[in-house]
Amino acid sequence: DHERWPLSSPSRERNTQLARPKTATMSMEKVSMHTDTDFSNMDVEARVKSLADVEVTDIAQRYKMQEELGSGAQATVYKGQNKKTGGKVAIKVLESQELEDDELFDALRMEIGLLRQLNHPYVVNVVEVVRDKSYIYIIQECLSGGELFEHLLAKGPFKEDYALAIFAQVCLAVEYLHSVDVVHRDLKAENIVFAAKGSPVIKFIDFGGACTWAQEEGLTGLVGTPQYVAPEVVTGFGEDKPTDTPYGKGCDMWSIGVL
Secondary structure: OOOOOOOOOOOOOOOOOOOOOOHHHOOOOOOOOOOOOOOOOOOHHHHHHHHOOEEOOOHHHOEEEEEEEEEOOOEEEEEEEEOOOOOEEEEEEEEHHHHHOHHHHHHHHHHHHHHHHOOOOOEOOEEEEEEOOOEEEEEEEOOOOOEHHHHHHHHOOOOHHHHHHHHHHHHHHHHHHHHOOEEOOOOOHHHEEEOOOOOOOEEEOOOOOOEEOOOOOOEOOOOOOOOOOOHHHHOOOOOOOOOOOOEOOHHHHHHHHHO
């Protein structure tokens, strides 16, 4: 597994017939994360409240928690089931107290805010954010096909037709993100997941390092995974007087090249 740098700022069926998603299935409006709210002085309770859609006394009121799918430094992801609809979901669980960390809160706020606005067949969907007394639960669609990284390890290099089918989806997803001025900043095989076992459809996940882009400002901050990161992202870092020169959407294109 490739380790991402800390944030510095906020059936194996072959199918190459992947049509361009219809415009009607996705939002093409520019994504905005602008707000006049000052989050820096918020206590944990206010921060959690600002992220949550629903408050419950027990998550079991809405979802049945099932087996663990994975875990990281601050969060654990479980498979779950919506008690009302029976639908499968993925539930990312964090302790509310973790949101005392400004950097973590900013990244989580950005990720949730972006996913609420993004709408594309190859980008993971967020269903809702639920909170109880001690935890915050980010409910997303369940992607059960495994990471692209895991498939590469298990199968080795893909045949050309299959690789083209996967890569076409990656390019369409990036085209969409950039059209709405969102830069992922951490594109890698671990963050591309198959929708279901045997399905050729992929989805982008992990928008914790993503950000909105503006021509007049560009992007700054050391964000990404070393093996995939673009040169302009790391220019000046580690020097006595780093330049911190803004960079743009091209950092995703470099990652695609590595992929």
